[in-house]
Every structure is written in structure tokens, then in C-alpha cells.
Amino acid sequence: MNPDQKKRLFELFTAHAADSLTPEEHAELQETLRRDAEARRLWFVHQDVEMGLHAHLAAEPVMPAKAVVVTPHPSVWRQWRPLTAAAAGLVIGLFSASVVFGFVVQRGVEKRTPLAVFAPSFERAQMPLANGFPSGPGQWSGDAAHVVAAENGVQAKEGKFMLRMEPLSRGVLRIYQVLDLQSLPNGEGGESREIEISASFAAADAEAPVRYVIRAFGVTEAPESLDAAWFHRREEAIASATRGVDVMPGTKGWQTVSVRIQVPRAARSLVLFLGTRTPDKTARTSPHYLDDVRVSLLTPPPLP
Amino acid sequence: MWQKFGSFESGTDFTAWASTICFYEAKYFQRTASRSPLHFDDDLLALLSTERAEDLEQHERRMEALEVCMESLREDDRGLLRTSCAGHGDITALAEKMGRAPRTLYNKLALLRRLLADCVMKRLQEESL
Numbered sequence: 001m002n003p004d005q006k007k008r009l010f011e012l013f014t015a016h017a018a019d020s021l022t023p024e025e026h027a028e029l030q031e032t033l034r035r036d037a038e039a040r041r042l043w044f045v046h047q048d049v050e051m052g053l054h055a056h057l058a059a060e061p062v063m064p065a066k067a068v069v070v071t072p073h074p075s076v077w078r079q080w081r082p083l084t085a086a087a088a089g090l091v092i093g094l095f096s097a098s099v100v101f102g103f104v105v106q107r108g109v110e111k112r113t114p115l116a117v118f119a120p121s122f123e124r125a126q127m128p129l130a131n132g133f134p135s136g137p138g139q140w141s142g143d144a145a146h147v148v149a150a151e152n153g154v155q156a157k158e159g160k161f162m163l164r165m166e167p168l169s170r171g172v173l174r175i176y177q178v179l180d181l182q183s184l185p186n187g188e189g190g191e192s193r194e195i196e197i198s199a200s201f202a203a204a205d206a207e208a209p210v211r212y213v214i215r216a217f218g219v220t221e222a223p224e225s226l227d228a229a230w231f232h233r234r235e236e237a238i239a240s241a242t243r244g245v246d247v248m249p250g251t252k253g254w255q256t257v258s259v260r261i262q263v264p265r266a267a268r269s270l271v272l273f274l275g276t277r278t279p280d281k282t283a284r285t286s287p288h289y290l291d292d293v294r295v296s297l298l299t300p301p302p303l304p
Numbered sequence: 305m306w307q308k309f310g311s312f313e314s315g316t317d318f319t320a321w322a323s324t325i326c327f328y329e330a331k332y333f334q335r336t337a338s339r340s341p342l343h344f345d346d347d348l349l350a351l352l353s354t355e356r357a358e359d360l361e362q363h364e365r366r367m368e369a370l371e372v373c374m375e376s377l378r379e380d381d382r383g384l385l386r387t388s389c390a391g392h393g394d395i396t397a398l399a400e401k402m403g404r405a406p407r408t409l410y411n412k413l414a415l416l417r418r419l420l421a422d423c424v425m426k427r428l429q430e431e432s433l
Contacts, residue, residue, distance in 0.1 A: 010418040014410055018395045034348050043352070044359045045366065045421045052370040053420075054389050213368065242371050277368065279430065 001038050009039055013046045111299040115184070115195070118177060120293045121158040122147045133231045134178050137223040137269075142175035143168060145290075152204035154289050157254045162202075162291040165276060171284045174275040178223045179295060182268050191264055192239070194298040198258035199274050200291050206252045208283030213244040213275045214259045218267035226269060234271070239263050254291070260298070270295070366424050373423035381416055388413055 001009070012029040015021045021029065032039045118138045119127055130141035144166040149156070156162040165173040184193070201212040218239035219226065234240075243259035263270065272295070276288045344352070374382065388398060395413065399406040 007414075007418065010421070011410065011414045014395075014414040014417055018410075020395065030344055030348055033344075033352070037355075040352060040355055041359070042421065044356060044362070045425060046417065048363055048366040049370055049417060049420050049424060052367050053374075053385055211368075211372075242368075244368070244371055246372070 112296040115295040157291040179270040199293045200254040202289040205286035211277040215273035217271040218263035219269040369424040369427040
């Protein structure tokens with residue numbers, strides 16, 4: 001596919017996303033997708049980019065003005081309308097929770113109320129860590145990891161212990177925890193609450209580039225209802241936020257990553273993903289460390 | 305879904321696999337059944353859904369790559385995409401609001417999508433080296 005063909009293809013994709021294809025353009029897009037495998041691959045990339053754009057941008061303020069409330073709007077999935085009742089049934093079942101709320105909250109001196117996190121500083125030296133997605137709240141789970149004391153020149157950021165995330169050949173390590181939001185105080189505010197998650201990461205090998213990531217999902221299901229099947233449907237969450245930090249080679253010490261998420265009151269669980277990605281295959285042999293995980297409910301200052 | 309049973313790996317979580325396939329099937333259906341009266345025909349949908357089932361393993365990595373790629377956007381471009389998302393894709397209405405020609409806005413949004421897609425693919429290619 002030459003650059004002009006690719007340019008044209010993305011014009012068609014954009015028009016398709018805006019539901020403004022003319023019949024001629026629709027026929028052109030269909031024909032191109034039908035005959036060109038590369039066009040189909042680009043179509044899948046485009047679909048993922050669209051989904052990601054909505055997930056990332058829907059939670060951001062539309063205007064930089066302060067104290068402006070942006071009307072909550074459905075995510076792109078919610079906009080798609082089914083043709084038939086049967087399809088609607090399927091879609092409602094799968095997508096009813098797919099609403100991303102975007103609010104602008106006036107920033108000032110916020111009140112931080114810490115939320116209970118299980119073993120936030122990994123001070124339980126014998127703490128078991130389940131494999132895969134957690135089977136409920138009150139536990140850490142994920143890829144291979146162990147609670148350790150200082151080692152490889154890395155000392156715990158808080159207390160005496162930290163979590164060592166063992167290196168994996170695929171270069172991605174993840175640790176999960178599910179928090180129960182059902183007991184959160186009602187407090188003030190509108191349809192959503194703002195929650196901040198922070199965690200600190202460190203590398204045994206500071207010479208390798210790494211990306212540390214926190215992802216948070218606001219989920220309508222109760223914590224005990226979440227399982228590995230939910231993991232594969234996680235993009236249905238009613239709210240999500242991601243923050244990643246690229247750490248350049250030679251950067252030593254703890255790197256703190258934080259992310260804020262607007263969680264609709266309908267959310268009963270908050271699912272946390274804490275992860276690392278090591279792009280350099282040759283550097284996937286040394287561990288990373290995690291410590292000092294904090295989750296706080298943010299309450300905006302009262303209006304004057 | 306059963307047409308894609310060949311992509312299920314024995315020993316893995318069948319429920320998760322089935323949920324994923326159904327999820328994307330439904331998304332495609334819903335997407336093509338949106339406001340536009342124009343729909344992809346059944347043959348093309350079948351082809352897309354078959355290939356998408358094989359493509360799904362890239363989804364998570366693309367999402368993570370996109371997050372990085374978005375950080376490289378200029379703030380006004382990011383703002384345009386944000387406004388476009390908030391306007392549910394109605395570019396004509398957005399162009400009116402911004403006092404710009406719809407075609408200009410279409411071209412700009414198409415360019416931004418292409419640049420993001422290129423950036424995502426480039427990052428994934430680099431990771432696989």
C-alpha cells in the first residue's frame with residue numbers, strides 16, 4: 001500500500017467513525033477491506049486507536065476552564081445502536097457498563113482520605129501471592145513475585161520489605177488488587193468521585209529502559225464477582241485511567257507513578273493493575289520492585 | 305463464535321476466550337448497526353471477525369503503545385481529538401462550532417488518526433525486535 005492509498009484509507013476510516021460515509025465511500029471502503037489484507041490490518045489498528053482515544057480522552061476535561069462540569073457522556077461503545085432487539089439484548093448484556101464519565105473537578109487544596117489497601121508496603125514477609133487475576137479483595141495477585149528485604153542495591157521505600165517482581169521473557173509484569181468501594185463514605189459531590197492511586201517502582205538494573213504503568217478500572221460488579229473472565233472484558237469498565245512513566249537508562253532509585261480516576265458512584269469495585277514493561281529483550285533478566293502503594297479518595301475544597 | 309473455535313487453545317480458559325470473541329463480535333455488529341444506514345455485508349463481516357480473532361492478542365499492546373503515542377501529540381491536536389470524542393464524532397457540527405470547514409477538520413482528524421496508528425505500529429515493531 002502506497003502512502004496515498006494509506007492516506008485515503010484513513011480518510012475513509014475517519015468518515016466511518018463519524019457515520020458520514022457517502023454510499024460511494026462506503027462501497028470503496030468495503031471493497032478495499034475485502035481485497036486488501038493490509039487494509040484489514042490497518043482497520044484493526046484503527047479500531048483499537050479509536051477505542052483507546054475514547055478511553056483516554058473521555059476522562060479529560062474538554063475545556064481548560066476551571067469549575068466547569070462537562071455533561072457525562074457515553075463511551076463510543078454506548079453510541080453504537082443495535083438494529084434488532086436480539087442484538088440489543090446481546091449488546092446491553094455486554095455493554096451496559098461501558099460508560100465513561102468525564103468531569104472537570106476544580107483543583108485546589110483537596111482533602112485526601114486514604115482508602116484501605118491490602119499490604120500497601122508489603123510488610124508481610126510471608127504474604128502469599130496468587131497467580132493470575134485475584135479471586136476477590138484483600139490480596140495481591142499476578143505474575144511471579146515475592147516479598148523481599150533490601151537486595152540488589154535497592155532498599156524498601158517504606159518499612160523493611162518490598163515486592164520483587166520476577167523477570168519474565170515476555171517483558172511485561174503485572175500485579176493486581178481489587179478494592180471494595182461499597183463501603184466508601186457517601187460524602188458530597190456529584191455523580192462520581194475522584195480517586196488517586198500511586199505506587200513506587202525501582203529496578204535492579206538501572207541501565208535498562210523500562211516503563212512503569214498503573215491502570216485503574218471502576219467496575220459495577222462487586223469485588224467477589226470479578227474473576228479471570230472479567231479480565232478479558234476489562235475495557236467494559238465504566239471508568240478507566242492509565243498512567244505510564246518511561247524511565248531512561250541510568251535513572252536510579254524509586255520512581256513514583258500516580259494516576260487519578262473519576263469513578264462513577266455506580267462502581268462497586270476498583271481494580272488496580274501495577275505493571276512494568278521492559279522493551280529491551282536483553283534486559284528482561286533482572287527484577288523490578290514495587291512498594292508504597294497508596295489509594296486516596298480526593299475531596300475537592302468547598303466552593304467559596 | 306463456533307466458526308472461530310479453531311483459535312481456542314486447549315487448556316486455556318474457555319469462558320474467557322468465548323467472552324472475548326463474543327465481546328468483539330458484538331462490538332462489530334453494534335458498530336456497523338449504528339446511525340449510518342450503510343453496513344458491511346455479511347461476507348466482509350465474517351472475514352473481519354475471523355481475522356480479528358487472530359488479531360486480538362495485539363489489542364492490549366496497542367492500547368499501551370497508544371498511551372505513549374498520545375503523549376507526543378501537540379496539545380492543540382490532543383484537544384481537537386478530545387473535542388471530537390466528546391462530540392460523538394459529529395465532525396460537521398464540530399466544524400460549525402469551530403468556524404472551520406468540515407473537510408479541513410476531516411483531513412486533520414484523519415491525519416491525526418493515521419499518525420497515531422503509525423506510531424502504535426512502530427512501537428510494537430520495535431518491541432518485537
